[in-house]
Amino acid sequence: MNRSRAARIVLYAVLIFLAGAITGALIAPMIGRSFMRLPDSQQMSRHMLAHLRSGLDLTDEQMAKIRPLIEKTCTDMETIHRETTRRANRHLPYPGTEGKV
Numbered sequence: 001m002n003r004s005r006a007a008r009i010v011l012y013a014v015l016i017f018l019a020g021a022i023t024g025a026l027i028a029p030m031i032g033r034s035f036m037r038l039p040d041s042q043q044m045s046r047h048m049l050a051h052l053r054s055g056l057d058l059t060d061e062q063m064a065k066i067r068p069l070i071e072k073t074c075t076d077m078e079t080i081h082r083e084t085t086r087r088a089n090r091h092l093p094y095p096g097t098e099g100k101v
Contacts, residue, residue: 038081045074 039047048070053063 038078041071041074041078044077045071048074 038044045067049063049067052058052066052070058066
């Protein structure tokens with residue numbers, strides 16, 4: 001392999017890497033907003049109820065009994081998460097979170 005061919009291969013590899021890095025930098029914020037956010041308490045409670053119903057084969061009567069407990073638990077979890085995030089941002093400010101306490 002001569003020097004010009006090796007240089008071209010390295011150049012192509014660098015260009016492919018840069019294209020991937022640029023694409024990732026542009027797309028990651030859009031994807032991160034939807035995939036990385038926590039579900040709200042209603043979504044979480046629906047998911048938990050469906051999981052419990054299928055896993056434990058619950059009747060409608062049993063579902064009616066546990067629904068208020070699951071919904072309250074999910075609301076409490078969302079409140080705890082919001083408060084914990086607020087406290088963490090106060091002590092560990094990340095770029096763009098200043099003043100969002």
